[in-house]
Amino acid sequence: MPGATRAGLRACRQIVWRMGGMMQGLGRKADRRLLRMSELAALTEVPPASIKFYIKEGLLPAPVKTSRNMAYYDETFVEKIRLIKKLQSEHFLPLRVIKEIFLRTNGEATLDQAHALLALRGLATHARAEGREPLAESDVIRRLNTYEAELKDLRRMGLLNPREIDGRWMYDAIDQELLEALQNNRRLGFTREIGFQAKDLEIYAAVLEVLANEEVKLLISRTASKLSDEEIRALAEKGLHDFAPMLMIIRKKMILRVVSNLQAGTGNGTQPEGGLEGTRRKPGPTGGS
Template identity: 30%
Template sequence: MPRAEAAIDRTNGAVSSRTPSRAASYRMRDLCQLTGLERQTIHFYIQEGLLPEGKKTGRNMAYYSEEHVELLRLIKQLQQERFLPLRAIRAILGGKAGGFSPEQRRLLAEVKERLLGAPRGRALVGGSTELVGVREIADAHGVSTKDVDELIDAGLLSAQGGPKARRIRREDAWLVSAWAELSRAGLAREQGFAPRDMMMIDEAIGALFAKEREIFFDRVMHLGPDEIAKLVERVLPILSDVVARMHMHKARDLFALAADERSSAVATAAAKGSRT
């Protein structure tokens, strides 16, 4: 059997029980069959930087490896089980870097298993998958369905269902609530603000997370899953508090600068007055 067909039984289309090679041995049709994803979806993931390109052997021919299969299954799992939008998945996987290695994914799976066994850890990696309609969420928080749809279209929320029957996780409604509070506080559409503006926060946090991820893999991945789970459980809430406090300090620095400018202007005016 040729390498490109090593994992697929062509006689009945079933996935073979043989262990596939980790070399680039799959065609696009193999990826579709092994993952249950459409060809267009896989191409979209490649274009979005979620999946590395295959090894091209011709203008319209490329081969893919077992890593591609594992990564596609992971993306599918994150979308269907965790209801993560592609923007969040891209941040987790590290964009065009190709995501986690199989070893890293196995270790993270073990860490997650440990965290699920602890109340505080479960809050970090668990969560309800209950779905609720866009209309219900909008009414509950006093915003329009247009607002919720804009958060979805911006990739800030993940939704299931068609355009007129979209549902999101009830657990993710905090973002809708945040927009409602910002709007009532004055950052409303009437002043030129929109839910899509929250993308700048997501982008900033995404850049921060990418750096944290890099440091994490560099400095603590040599530890065992039990030790890493305890570390994450202790450290993540502290880091979240640091981010919030640093944001407030940036605002204080801005107003401190304004005060310094005013003092400087007063001093300059006084100096001119003393010379006249």
């Protein structure tokens, strides 16, 4: 992997870490009452063994330990455990799905937010079946100017998600679209011959995964308890298809800004002093860019 890509991935990981810390900080409240395990079990009507299992599986955060055998749980544990019980008993959700709900809401899920997230479950199935039959890997290689090692790289990055059917990798509509876009980039001149490889997309995968997570959180926070399941799903489908032009314009503006700042800062297009942070344009007199 080129050094620039490694540096970019490190920057992405720092962004993820900072965003996670910021979101966790927003969720903290001072002066919460701390509970012993016996009190927590009594309030939630869940046995201590189950609570400890939820913690072990990552559905609940670790308690505050004051000694080897003494731990305290703040009051937020009560609502989280009650929500877990409700999702299990009323919606018949397995713990792995409940854990995903908590992950997508920074551990601060409400019942309304859980419902909103569950409304999105059909999106992946819909995307897989958008007017195309799945293609076997041999057909993908033949039709889309790719090869096995490249497909393996894209699978490793999570950019391709084929299903194994009867011992063969089958690529659905959205995977085929990605490979066609990669082929189009090569027609534009971003070819293997001058060094462009599919693995260069790793930086895009890292950045866009952060963006996707934040988009889902934003959608849930804005629509929970306000729209029906059908309305939430319809809005999400529109976002999947119709947000692309706006994202491309923002990307174009950011690239032009980086290039402009590089030229203004050094006169020769090299990275300005201060690294990636130095490419950020300072606000003008009115606070704009």
